[in-house]
Amino acid sequence: MKQNITAPVITIDGPSGAGKGTITQLVAKKLGWTLLDSGALYRLTALAAERANVALDDEQALSELALSLDVKFVPGDYGQPVNVLLDGNDVTRDIRTETCGNNASKVAPLPKVRAALLQRQRDFQQLPGLVADGRDMGTVVFPEASAKVYMTASAEERAERRYRQLKDKGEDVKIATLLSEIQERDARDTGRATAPLKPAEDAVVLDTTGVGIEEVLAQVLALVEKSSR
Numbered sequence: 001m002k003q004n005i006t007a008p009v010i011t012i013d014g015p016s017g018a019g020k021g022t023i024t025q026l027v028a029k030k031l032g033w034t035l036l037d038s039g040a041l042y043r044l045t046a047l048a049a050e051r052a053n054v055a056l057d058d059e060q061a062l063s064e065l066a067l068s069l070d071v072k073f074v075p076g077d078y079g080q081p082v083n084v085l086l087d088g089n090d091v092t093r094d095i096r097t098e099t100c101g102n103n104a105s106k107v108a109p110l111p112k113v114r115a116a117l118l119q120r121q122r123d124f125q126q127l128p129g130l131v132a133d134g135r136d137m138g139t140v141v142f143p144e145a146s147a148k149v150y151m152t153a154s155a156e157e158r159a160e161r162r163y164r165q166l167k168d169k170g171e172d173v174k175i176a177t178l179l180s181e182i183q184e185r186d187a188r189d190t191g192r193a194t195a196p197l198k199p200a201e202d203a204v205v206l207d208t209t210g211v212g213i214e215e216v217l218a219q220v221l222a223l224v225e226k227s228s229r
């Protein structure tokens with residue numbers, strides 16, 4: 001008899017700059033699993049809204065945009081991030097700006113937008129497994145995940161990481177501005193009524209303040225190993 005085997009899911013949630021994207025990519029690569037960057041979907045909705053002149057509080061129009069997003073995630077060359085196409089155009093850089101991240105966190109509280117993106121995210125659950133990065137992966141989208149991580153770090157360290165990341169890309173940014181933007185985004189993400197940012201009850205909280213990427217990766221892989229026993 002044919003059996004339905006459900007693909008395992010590892011969820012990595014947390015605030016901006018905690019290192020979720022970096023660790024998600026490394027874990028997915030190490031295990032050979034699929035990756036879901038759920039934040040990209042919120043960023044794409046914000047970008048599509050800007051391009052279609054849709055206001056960031058027009059819930060109905062935004063949810064229709066979110067439902068009909070024509071998105072492709074194309075794996076990059078070795079060691080390179082995934083390329084993101086919107087309506088066939090490469091928007092990989094456009095969705096990574098701080099403005100787009102901030103706009104994403106303005107459309108993200110809207111329940112109809114979240115509902116419109118829900119099934120699209122669940123469709124990423126495929127064998128041999130999925131590593132999902134976001135804010136509500138462990139609480140709402142994949143409550144049955146086999147391992148849940150809530151990754152955080154002090155706001156100061158996260159702002160510093162973002163500063164270095166954006167400087168490396170040649171962007172002219174100020175650390176004080178980044179810090180206040182991160183604090184505002186934290187407040188919006190944790191304070192909203194629908195799917196607020198918080199650790200799932202069964203998540204392991206990892207504070208990465210002062211902890212290097214290799215060490216964080218080792219800690220997450222150890223958790224995954226433990227959960228598969």
Ligand SMILES: Nc1ncnc2c1ncn2[C@@H]1O[C@H](COP(=O)(O)OP(=O)(O)O)[C@@H](O)[C@H]1O
Nearest residue numbers: 016017018019020021022161165208211212213
């Ligand atoms: N543990 C860490 N220590 C130092 N820098 C880190 C660590 N984790 C990630 N970074 C760096 O911080 C920046 C933000 O990481 P990212 O993975 O994009 O965070 P998030 O997805 O949580 O917003 C990147 O430049 C990344 O290389």
Ligand SMILES: Nc1ccn([C@@H]2O[C@H](COP(=O)(O)OP(=O)(O)O)[C@@H](O)[C@H]2O)c(=O)n1
Nearest residue numbers: 016017038039040042104105108134135136
């Ligand atoms: N699962 C998710 C992922 C992102 N988001 C929203 O989208 C914004 C951008 O998410 P992101 O993961 O790309 O942001 P960074 O952590 O990379 O800065 C967040 O600030 C959240 O408001 C969300 O609400 N739920």
